[in-house]
Amino acid sequence: MAGIEIAELSTVYPNGVRAVDGLDLTVADGEFFALLGPSGCGKTTLLRTMAGLEQASEGAVRIGDRDVTRLDPGARRVAMVFQDYALFPHMTVAENIAYPLRVRRMSKVSQRDAAERTSAGLSLGALLDRRPGQLSGGQQQRVALARAIAVEADVLLLDEPLSNLDARLRLEARTFLKKLQRDLGLTTVFVTHDQAEALALADRIAVMESGSIRQLGSPKEVFQRPVDTFVANFIGSTPMNLLDGLIADGMVEVAGARLAPPEGLDLVEGTPVVAGIRPEYLRVVPGAQEVTEGVAGILGAVAIVENLGVTSLVTIECADGTLVGLTVPEQHEPAVGTRLCVVPEAGRLLLYGGEDGLLLSARPSDHSAEFDRSRA
Amino acid sequence: MPAAEPEVVLEREVPAPQRNRRAGSRAAATDAAGLGRARAVGFVAPALVLIGVFLVFPALWTIYIGVTDYQLTGAAAAAPKVVGLANFLSALNDGLFHNAVWLTVLFVLGSAVIGQNLLGFALAWLLRGVRPWLRRTVESMVLLSWILPSTVVAYLWFAVLDRNGGTLNALLGTPGTAWLVTYPMASLIVFNTWRGTAFSMLLYTSALAAVPPSQLETARLVGASGWQTVRDVVFPHIRGHVLTNTLLISLWTANDFTPFLLTAGGPNHASETLPVFIYRQALEGGQLGYASAVSLLLLLGNLLVALVYLRLLRRRG
Numbered sequence: 001m002a003g004i005e006i007a008e009l010s011t012v013y014p015n016g017v018r019a020v021d022g023l024d025l026t027v028a029d030g031e032f033f034a035l036l037g038p039s040g041c042g043k044t045t046l047l048r049t050m051a052g053l054e055q056a057s058e059g060a061v062r063i064g065d066r067d068v069t070r071l072d073p074g075a076r077r078v079a080m081v082f083q084d085y086a087l088f089p090h091m092t093v094a095e096n097i098a099y100p101l102r103v104r105r106m107s108k109v110s111q112r113d114a115a116e117r118t119s120a121g122l123s124l125g126a127l128l129d130r131r132p133g134q135l136s137g138g139q140q141q142r143v144a145l146a147r148a149i150a151v152e153a154d155v156l157l158l159d160e161p162l163s164n165l166d167a168r169l170r171l172e173a174r175t176f177l178k179k180l181q182r183d184l185g186l187t188t189v190f191v192t193h194d195q196a197e198a199l200a201l202a203d204r205i206a207v208m209e210s211g212s213i214r215q216l217g218s219p220k221e222v223f224q225r226p227v228d229t230f231v232a233n234f235i236g237s238t239p240m241n242l243l244d245g246l247i248a249d250g251m252v253e254v255a256g257a258r259l260a261p262p263e264g265l266d267l268v269e270g271t272p273v274v275a276g277i278r279p280e281y282l283r284v285v286p287g288a289q290e291v292t293e294g295v296a297g298i299l300g301a302v303a304i305v306e307n308l309g310v311t312s313l314v315t316i317e318c319a320d321g322t323l324v325g326l327t328v329p330e331q332h333e334p335a336v337g338t339r340l341c342v343v344p345e346a347g348r349l350l351l352y353g354g355e356d357g358l359l360l361s362a363r364p365s366d367h368s369a370e371f372d373r374s375r376a
Numbered sequence: 377m378p379a380a381e382p383e384v385v386l387e388r389e390v391p392a393p394q395r396n397r398r399a400g401s402r403a404a405a406t407d408a409a410g411l412g413r414a415r416a417v418g419f420v421a422p423a424l425v426l427i428g429v430f431l432v433f434p435a436l437w438t439i440y441i442g443v444t445d446y447q448l449t450g451a452a453a454a455a456p457k458v459v460g461l462a463n464f465l466s467a468l469n470d471g472l473f474h475n476a477v478w479l480t481v482l483f484v485l486g487s488a489v490i491g492q493n494l495l496g497f498a499l500a501w502l503l504r505g506v507r508p509w510l511r512r513t514v515e516s517m518v519l520l521s522w523i524l525p526s527t528v529v530a531y532l533w534f535a536v537l538d539r540n541g542g543t544l545n546a547l548l549g550t551p552g553t554a555w556l557v558t559y560p561m562a563s564l565i566v567f568n569t570w571r572g573t574a575f576s577m578l579l580y581t582s583a584l585a586a587v588p589p590s591q592l593e594t595a596r597l598v599g600a601s602g603w604q605t606v607r608d609v610v611f612p613h614i615r616g617h618v619l620t621n622t623l624l625i626s627l628w629t630a631n632d633f634t635p636f637l638l639t640a641g642g643p644n645h646a647s648e649t650l651p652v653f654i655y656r657q658a659l660e661g662g663q664l665g666y667a668s669a670v671s672l673l674l675l676l677g678n679l680l681v682a683l684v685y686l687r688l689l690r691r692r693g
Contacts, residue, residue, distance in 0.1 A: 053593050074599025086590035090612035099608070100598035151598060 002064025002154040003029040003187060004050065009059035010211075011042075011049045019045035021211035022059070027204075030185045032178070034202035036192055038234065042211035043191045047157050050189065051080050063154055079148035083160040085140050087132035093119070093143050094128040100151040118146045122180075138169050145177075149184065156181075158190035162197055174200055195235045199223060207231045225350065229357035232276050232350070238313050241282075241324050243275045244354070252351065255322040257298040262349055265360055272354025279313060281348035282326035284334075285341045297341035298324055302334050316340055442669035448662035456665065463669035473670065475645055476653035480630055482561060483568065483649050488629035489622055491569030496576020496621070500584055501606070515577070522574030530637035533567055560639045560647035567638060568629060576621055583617035584610065616689065623685040627678055650674050 004027040011020040019042045027033045035043040048054040050061055052073035060069045068076045079100075087096050095102075097118055098111035119125050122142040132140055141161070148156055161177065162170045178201050181188050192198050198205045199219040207215045207222060207230075215227045226232035232240045245254030247267045252259045254275045261267055285297050300316030303323070311327040314334060318324065326342055334340060351360045407416065442463055446456035467473045499518065503511045521529070536543045539554040555563045587610055595605040611618075633651045635641075641648035641656055648656070654674070658667035 051597060053596065072599070073593075073596045078597065080594070080597050082590035082594065084588065084590050086588060086594040088591060088609060088612070102608075103595075103598050103600045103604055147594075 002066075003027055003031070004155060004189065005060075005062040006046075006050070007060045007062075009046070009049065009061060010057045011045050011054050012057040018211050019054075020049060023212055025206060025213065025216070027187060027189060029187055031187055032181045032201060032203045033187075033189045034192060034198035034205045035189065035208060036195060036198040036205050036234075037208035039193060041208040043193075043208050044159060045211075046208070047080075047159055047189060047191045050155070051078050051157055052076050053080075077154045078157055079151050079153035079155070080157040080159065081141075081144045081148050081161055083164060085132075085144035085164070087140055087143055087147075089132055092129050092131055093124060093135070096132065096143055097124075097146045097150050099147060114150050115146075118150045119143075121183075122146050122149075137165050138173055141165065141173060142176075145180070149186075154187065156184075156186050156188040158188065160192060161190055162192070163194070170197075177201060196237055199235070207234060225359065226276070227359045229274055229276070229352050232352070236278060238279045238308075238325060238327065241275075241277045241279065242352070243277075243322060243324065245273050245275045247271050247273060252349070255298050255300070255318040255324060256320055258296060259298075259344065259349060260296070261351060262347065262360075265351065267351075267360075273360070274352040274354055274357065276350040276352055277344045277348060279325040279327045281345045282324070282342045283345055284326070284328065284332075285343055297343045299339065299341050300324060302336050302338045302340060305333060305336060307333075314340075316342070438668045438671055441665055442672050444665045446665040446668075448659070448664055450662075452665075459665070463666045464673070466666065467670055467673060472645060472648070472653065476648050476650045479561060479647065480649045483564060483632075483635070484626050484629045486561075486565035487568035488572065488625040491565060492572045492576045492625050492629075493618070493622060495569060495573045497580045499573065499577045500580035501610075503581070504584060518574045518577055521570055522572065526634045526637055529571060530634065533638060537563060556639050557643050560643065564635050564638060564647055564649075568632065568634070571634065572625060572629065576625060579617060579621045580614070583614040587613045619685055619689050623682060626681055630678060630681075631674070 004025075006023060006025040009020055009023045009025075010018060012018050021042070023046065035046060037043045045054055049056050050063075052068065052071060056069050060067055062068065063076060063078065088099065091099065094112065094115040097115040101111045101114055115128060116125070119128055122145060124139065124142055124146060127135060127139060127143075132143065135143065141164070158177075162173055165173055174197065181201075190201070199222070202219060204216065204218055205222050206213045209230055215222055215231045222231065222235055226235055226240070229242055232242060243254045245252050247253075247261070247269055248258075250261070250267065250269075252261050252273060252275055259275065267273075282298075298316075298318060300318040300322075302314055303317040304315040306313040306315075307330070308327070310330060312330055312333045313325055313327055315323050315325050324342065328334070352358060353360060411419070441456075443458055443460055444456040445452045445459045445462075447453050499514065503514060524532075534556075537555040539545070539552060539557075542555070544555065545551050545553055591609050591613075592605060595609045600608065630649075631651055632649075633655070635647060635649055636652045636655060639647040641652040650670070651674070654667045654670050657663050657670065661667075
């Protein structure tokens with residue numbers, strides 16, 4: 001067992017692409033950690049650099065108290081499960097699981113022991129003499145996990161562990177994976193492009209883009225307070241509303257509405273901002289269909305209704321053409337064309353800088369200095 | 377009969393004109409291109425004639441000559457007599473034939489099964505990870521040795537192996553060693569390994585590309601050595617390719633005539649493989665009937681080897 005420490009790590013491919021670009025990261029001992037991002041963001045390269053399958057160009061990777069930056073993959077004490085599971089088709093399940101022990105020339109008896117011990121915990125006991133070709137996708141994945149666990153590595157790395165399973169099985173495997181990681185207490189890093197997977201499984205998430213980390217935090221933090229519009233856009237099964245607005249009279253003017261800004265922000269009059277509100281955090285004001293523009297709610301007519309099961313995603317079109325999405329319980333699903341007035345729940349409105357797209361937060365003092373200057 | 381019903385419905389749904397065309401053209405064109413049998417035969421005929429004239433006829437002719445006492449010159453050349461299996465029987469008692477069979481086996485095992493196979497695989501395996509320019513350079517050199525004409529290659533090797541002023545003697549500091557005279561078979565085996573490795577290298581390069589990278593990386597992650605990776609991960613994937621490759625290069629090597637250009641079978645029959653033996657019997661000894669019989673024996677030997685390989689391949693499948 002060990003944590004992972006990554007310092008100023010860069011991985012540059014021979015063609016000059018900086019897939020990982022000066023990245024710092026610490027994964028605590030026993031943590032379940034997700035690397036999340038769109039394809040090409042460098043998350044898989046980062047994982048492969050931890051494993052030693054890619055050579056770090058600069059910086060260092062430490063596992064526990066060992067600097068493994070220049071070590072061969074086989075000497076790092078890491079186990080990895082590949083997206084395609086990489087099971088050896090000509091070996092039985094037992095031989096696959098025990099292969100790491102065979103490489104270390106351990107006795108046949110201890111190989112079989114390890115295979116039986118590991119497979120029991122993953123309900124593979126009855127399949128030990130089958131070949132991978134005779135197993136379902138979920139079973140194959142558990143064999144790959146068993147092989148990774150059998151080596152008793154310090155760190156477990158998973159590359160898109162769920163993406164080769166069909167949707168139904170994926171949910172089961174997700175629950176299973178989380179329980180397994182809790183039981184083993186093994187430091188685990190996994191790569192995914194699926195934000196729901198990352199939110200569901202991880203203790204902490206690193207959202208990556210262009211080889212560096214955009215935001216690092218717990219699923220709650222990443223979901224509730226994305227640090228910039230990129231993360232805001234990426235996280236959430238229904239995309240966050242990101243609406244262009246202006247600061248006027250200490251209020252946020254957006255889509256014809258004047259919303260109260262988050263408390264404690266020092267806002268510069270007349271600056272452009274982007275208002276971020278998740279569809280889940282917008283509420284319909286009952287009986288406010290006839291209110292005039294310029295009030296505290298966003299007014300619009302229902303344009304599209306998408307059924308999500310328990311909830312429906314309603315898109316309303318405002319007078320200026322802005323589209324705003326919100327979720328409503330299925331029993332309150334409005335008809336298309338209905339005029340609605342919606343307001344964000346208290347404390348759920350986020351403001352991003354109109355130019356840099358960064359979250360405006362309450363703390364820094366240099367912002368207030370700027371505010372004072374503009375007042376003067 | 378509920379099963380018949382959908383068919384009836386289908387039949388009714390076919391539009392009338394289409395049904396007519398289907399019925400009318402049944403005799404003429406049943407093929408996809410709509411050529412009809414006569415025209416199809418017309419297209420294939422030139423190829424069939426060429427194959428017949430240059431492959432089938434000579435093969436049958438060889439079998440016929442093999443059972444006669446046909447000679448290059450003299451009375452038997454004018455009026456060959458059928459002698460039945462006499463040629464085959466005398467081959468079985470001919471010490472020179474035994475010698476040629478043994479040398480052919482040696483040549484095939486040494487230069488093809490071991491030499492080209494191992495060197496070709498080693499090159500394919502080692503060139504995976506190197507820089508592209510180095511890989512291209514090495515591959516081009518290996519390919520060059522394969523595609524150059526035999527006469528050119530033989531001349532080059534004379535220059536390398538020459539007793540006086542040969543490159544090899546200069547490199548090894550062994551002036552005056554006549555490699556082709558003192559070690560004729562060893563020279564031929566090294567030569568043919570060099571000459572034919574390109575095919576094995578190409579075949580194994582593409583076979584290795586079919587091994588999933590994640591399986592190789594899994595082996596790396598558990599600390600498998602290069603040999604363990606080849607044995608446990610790579611070889612099971614490419615077993616079929618190994619068999620196919622070994623079959624092809626074995627047959628090519630067994631029938632290869634290039635050794636004649638280097639040693640002409642000498643000295644004193646010490647490098648006389650079967651093709652060289654057949655040539656010398658036919659054209660130097662003038663025994664066309666006997667040489668044809670030995671050709672047929674070589675053909676049977678080839679067939680036997682091919683059958684064994686096919687059996688192995690099938691058992692694997």
